Amino acid sequence: MDFKTASEIAFPDTAARTDAALQELETEKMSLSMGPSHPSTHGVLRLMLELDGEVVTGCDPVIGYLHRGDEKIAENMTYNQFVPYTDRLDYLAPLANNVAYALAVEKLADLDIPPRGQAIRVIVCEMARISAHLLGLGAYAMDTGAMTVFLYTFTEREKLYTLFEELTGARFTTSYTRIGGVARDVPAGWTERVLKFCDQFLPVVDEVDKLLTRNRIFVDRTEGVGEISAADAVAYGLTGPNLRASGVPMDLRKDDPYCGYENYEFDVPIGTRGDSYDRYLVRLEEMRQSVRILRQAIDGFPDGLWYDEGAKKIFAPPKDKIMTRMEELIQNFMLVTEGPQMPPGEVYFEAENPKGALGFFIISKGGGVPYRLKIRSPSFASLSILPKVCVGAMVSDVVTILGSLDFVMGECDR
């Protein structure tokens, strides 16, 4: 059988020259367990690496350390009760998860949200995207040795969290959407504060750009590392920025628009090589595009209701009416005890989340509880390509690859 040693893959020229010398040396492979508690595995991911010197010859990711059985739990509670669980999937962008889940259930119930509700959802989704990319880039830069970027991005995330808190009452686990709308309207003056954030945010993106894009160390550590071809990216089911960095222009906001994304003007950045550097560039540009969407959404912010008034058996009536009127009281009682009433059917919906396409497959047999709810998580697919990408890389490159794939274990393990 014709096979190559790891050093032949990594250093073809040197390997040929030192081949004779290597024959005399006795070498053996070393196995290294990286994680589950390791700063660069960003959560509880464990990689069983097989090393030949410093070159990775085998990689077997071990996942499931954060498995909580969300799908089982979903089968045992009503649709509205599951919203807080979606916060804990991709916990860096809970608002986007809330929206994706609500949209999936609304697709089943065939609900249309009024324009104001849709605009609010677009705004929170894009803010969540900025927040997730800020953490992703900050942590990625820190993994490759650029500490400062992390401090810049976390300052901005803190401002976003303040805005989230004003809107939803929580900084982290927002649980903001309801089936049929969102929990409450935006507070007075909030959209102006979002615009103010946008104004001061773009210069910070430029600073991050200046710190990293032409930074010799960062470029040396990321360029050409962890290259994923477009064909491989599609074959492994990569989505979101990781797929776009490989040059596939797939963005569900453009291709299969939801929440009125078709009304906004924005560009979809794509990469050329699909290496770690491209993945960084794509995320950086996506933050700028998100700001563009935010400005348009706030500029044409429509008046009206933020929930579907017709969804009587699905969306809870306003609190003041529950306390004073009989019909609303009964309606609220039925909603709490039996859950929102859904028609039977099978529905699959994917939303373009910061990490990629977050999908929900719901089988309903009618009533307030899903028969089966499957969560398709983008991080799960992103990590499944690791055994292919890591082989032939150096140990330090593994850290870069992990940082550039920008995964969240909460979503991967569910």
Added chain:
Amino acid sequence: MTAAEFPPEVRERFPEVSERPSVDCKAFNCPPERLPAFLQWLRDALDFDLLTDISGVDWNDASPRFSVVYHLYSTRRHGYVRVVTDCPSDDEPAVPSVVPLWPGANWHERETYDMFGIRFTGHPDLRRILMWDGYEYYPLRKDFPLAGFETDLPDAEVAAETGAKVQAAPMAGGPFVAPTRGTMKEREPRAKDESWTEKKPKPRA
């Protein structure tokens, strides 16, 4: 892709494939023996190049009891298609693996095996992925209780040293299902019970 755009030749090429009622994208029922050929045809002829998801379904007391659901997306034509295949055997459910078509199916099939016990024949490395090796149950089957079962710890050395077990969820019947009988205190362990403190531990049930 809407139903109208779907080419009618699917019926001639795959007479055993039938349309499945669906409220969103186009959906098909496909017998397991024709599944790889059908999915390959969808991928190559109709551009459904991205396998986004594989999920299992347990239909509980129905037969066939287990189904596997595939969702494909076309990055060029921007549409989804759903393919559902029923496992012929209820006791030892198995369908052919599609890893030769999409390497990304590897983990999805491992997860479906892990959660439902559906075997994928021809899978290169079919072992558990979310639960640990040696776990005895398939948690997403409908006969698996929400609270779980008491089992041994994954690490045999730690288990021998400590004698600890992986315990079922503390609340009766599961975290969110309260039984209807008994007093409030018995039904709802979270109900305030001041008869036990840190010094005087709660008596074992």
